Amino acid sequence: MKQAVVRRVREDAMQWFWDKKDDLGLARFVIYSKDSEAVKTFIEKAVKSSHLPKSGYDLHQDPNDGRKQLVEKIYHALRENKVEYDLNEYHELSGDRQLIRTPEEILDTQGKGTCLDLAILFCAICWYYDLLSILILVEGHALVAVSLTHSLRDWENEERRGKQLFWEGLGRLTDTRELQKMVKREDYLAVECTGFAKSETLSECEDKKFQREDGVLSFDQAVELGCKQLERPLKFALDIHIAYNFWWSKVVCQNRLEAEPIKRLINSPLTNGENPLLKLYVPLGLIERKPDAQRRRSENDFSPEGSSFNQPDYQYEVVRKYEHKEFFEEVLKQKSSSRSQGKRLAIVGDPGGGKTTLLQRIAYWILEEKQGLPIWVPLGSVEETDKANEGWLYRYLSETWLKNVAGEPEKTPIEWQQTFAELLKSGQVWLLLDGADEMALKSPLMRVKEQLAKGWADSVRVVLSCRLNLWEVEKEALWEKFDIYRTLEFNYPxxxxxxxxxxxxxxxxxxxxxxxxxxxxxxxxxxxxxxxxxxxxxxxxxxxxxxxxxxxxxxxxxxxxxxxxxxxxxxxxxxxxxxxxxxxxxxxxxxxxxxxxxxxxxxxxxxxxxxxxxxxxxxxxxxxxxxxx
Structure with a gap:
């Protein structure tokens, strides 16, 4: 099912372009490469000539140097293909984009590649042999490190060194010392991938101990040079499997965002074809209870026909005003909120006060700033039969939401459900719950609170919106766990x-x-x-x-x-x-x-x-x- 998403993205262009602002997107080229006919043909030929084994299973079972031997065999097989190292126009198409050679171009039609092209190809062949690889970009260069302790199928193993660091970074690692530690402890083997490509120009740049014979490096030289390359300033390292999963999830979340709030906002006759709030932001006020306030009567004692219906509760006050940049930087990014540390936020306000637009901007900010994965949930659209279920919110996410993502009319694919369950534990998921006031049931805020108290939501960040009148009735449902912010009016003029x-x-x-x-x-x-x-x-x-x-x-x-x-x-x-x-x-x-x-x-x-x-x-x-x- 993931492959369908990848294929749709891949078909958007005849050539492979990497947007340098999209670090995670680099991982997809490894997936493209491993599925290419050129890589399959290369492996078949290498197996026939005995340069590569049919399977890496036996070597993976070797507790000593089995995985290292497999990496060495891949290196030698590529060296025998007589690829050339090339810089030229493929090195940098522009400041923001880089052209990536396909395996067909590297192995067949052109027979050459840049350091990044070669590193991606090496990762792809490692994937085929169940080797877990890291794609490393240092200043002006790219190389690979391969796990010597765990196979690709063990990518989720909590004992794998570095796994938690990569997970917390959405598949990225930018700490040079941590990366160097993993290689120094021999958890990973660093490999200089230009070593298997013939080059005369690189010999002039490298240390004398890395002099090339017939234009290439031996495997031992490539490993030693790989370690030395890690002394360069690190841009980022990608754990390919984790990065790919988060990249795929990011694409999925963005597609759903475009299917939900934007379509509804822009198509509204009130927006004149474009949401005028996208370039303008309502300020927010942090609401706190006054020191001398007494708890208001419960909802059961509350009469909507009374004079206080829809009126402000004067036991609460706005204690601080946030402009747009302040809220996004301090509350969302730095998690500076007294009650939940940015984990549980509620946006309340009058109808038409900009709550949904604010949630929309938060969703795209999450993606643009690489803060995680936003999932938009229009609470008013959750079917009543789902809300009658004790676990209705998780059920909606894991079945209805995922089913829409997968494009499956009947049932959510099991592999999608498994991946989604892991994502919820990652600490990278944001639930944007829009319109609690639109839920046609009793005590909607209490119902949402009950759902978020279940174990699956422990690591999930939540931003919820609802109208002021609902919050006035049910504020105690959110007060203990949520920080409450009210949308304020525009200033005039x-x-x-x-x-x-x-x-x-x-x-x-x-x-x-x-x-x-x-x-x-x-x-x-x-x-x-x-x-x-x-x-x-x-x-x-x-x-x-x-x-x-x-x-x-x-x-x-x-x-x-x-x-x-x-x-x-x-x-x-x-x-x-x-x-x-x-x-x-x-x-x-x-x-x-x-x-x-x-x-x-x-x-x-x-x-x-x-x-x-x-x-x-x-x-x-x-x-x-x-x-x-």
């Missing part, structure tokens, strides 16, 4: 104006017209209302359609939003809804009654499902204004 420019596009006269209208002396109340991103987006949309004046009061503003809502086009037909005025009034009354009834129902209080709305309106005369749809 700077951020409001920037949002308008983002929505319309820079230098758009409509944007300037709306900004000028908002700046009029009698617009103070409206200026405060549009500090909320959702309300501002609604106003931008109405202004685009030809609105020439602005409402004077809050009631007029909301009336304007309701009236224009009926004029929105159906996205599927690009035609406006045709609803007569008398039907609108009837429908308004029906929807108002539905809202009141929903407040009294625990499973409806924070989200109305479409099926329930249809069922409710079907009993009312207003429903027929939709023609019975």
């Amino acid at each position: 700077d951020q409001v104006h920037q949002f308008i420019n983002n929505w319309f596009g820079e230098d758009n006269p409509k944007a300037k017209g709306l900004q000028d209208k908002l700046a009029e002396e009698n617009r103070k109340r409206l200026q405060n209302l549009v500090k909320n991103p959702l309300r501002l987006a609604l106003l931008c949309r109405i202004w685009k359609k030809g609105l020439g004046t602005l409402p004077d009061t809050k009631a007029d503003f909301y009336r304007l939003l309701v009236e224009n809502h009926y004029k929105w086009k159906d996205d599927s037909t690009n035609e406006e809804f045709d609803i007569p005025d008398d039907r609108k009034k009837e429908l308004n009354r029906a929807l108002g009654q539905l809202a009141r009834d929903a407040i009294d129902r625990e499973d409806f209080r924070f989200r109305l499902r479409e099926s329930s709305i249809r069922k409710y309106l079907h009993r009312m005369k207003s429903f027929h204004c939709f023609g019975g749809r």
